Amino acid sequence: MAIAIGIAVVVVFFLLFFLGSAIRILREYERGVIFRLGRLIAQKGPGLILLIPVIDRMVRVDLRTVTLNIPPQEVITRDNVPARVNAVAYFRVIDPNRAITEVENFLLATSQISQTTLRSVLGKAELDQLLAERERLNEDLQKIIDDQTEPWGVKVTTVEIKDVEIPEQRSSPRKASSRPPRSSQTPPRSSARTRRRSSCATSRPCWRWG
Numbered sequence: 001m002a003i004a005i006g007i008a009v010v011v012v013f014f015l016l017f018f019l020g021s022a023i024r025i026l027r028e029y030e031r032g033v034i035f036r037l038g039r040l041i042a043q044k045g046p047g048l049i050l051l052i053p054v055i056d057r058m059v060r061v062d063l064r065t066v067t068l069n070i071p072p073q074e075v076i077t078r079d080n081v082p083a084r085v086n087a088v089a090y091f092r093v094i095d096p097n098r099a100i101t102e103v104e105n106f107l108l109a110t111s112q113i114s115q116t117t118l119r120s121v122l123g124k125a126e127l128d129q130l131l132a133e134r135e136r137l138n139e140d141l142q143k144i145i146d147d148q149t150e151p152w153g154v155k156v157t158t159v160e161i162k163d164v165e166i167p168e169q170r171s172s173p174r175k176a177s178s179r180p181p182r183s184s185q186t187p188p189r190s191s192a193r194t195r196r197r198s199s200c201a202t203s204r205p206c207w208r209w210g
Helices: 002-022 096-101 106-123 127-132 134-152 168-177 189-202
Strands: 023-026 030-036 039-044 047-050 056-062 066-076 082-093 154-165
Touching (some): 002 023, 023 030, 030 096, 039 096, 056 096, 106 134, 106 154, 127 134, 134 154
Antiparallel strands (some): 023 047, 066 082
16 A cells, blocks of 8 residues: 555656646747757747657747847047947847847847947047937947847847936036137226226316215
8 A cells, every 4th residue: 555655656746747847838928949859949939838858948038129228338439539328229039049049148149249339330420420410320320230130030129329428628628618708708897996097197186985
């Protein structure tokens, strides 16, 4: 009797292990890339997925749009003005098979290529273009980054430049140029008082009270 109970426990254990290893449930925005003995065989999902335990392995891929914050990058514009620029990119996976097999980590790879492209593109623009032509620069960044991530099955939909920081020593001349020249300002009161005294010296009576 004890032997039969022991065998039943072992059978139940292996059955639960089999079910846990064989059954996968994927959400509507997920896909599963299936490898059988290391070889890519299929892309499945969403819904219920059945695998062969030990032999099959599944990698989940999220198809939703990812918001990627590009960290601040030190850029030197074409007119030799240093600036600190950060941006945001939006991308999503359109081919899960290539996103898993063509690149080790598509999220990290997209982040790195976005940073290098941001420095490269903005380094060819002048400061005035960087401040006034952001829409055109955003389109150029999106196209260049998307062309480089396309072999990975990643689609970059939007790239937006967020902030442009200019060093204070570069921005202070702009503020100084907006001030009116000293000659156009009202002369000090001491010069007006001096002219009054000189007029008193040339005229006959000059009375001054108090």
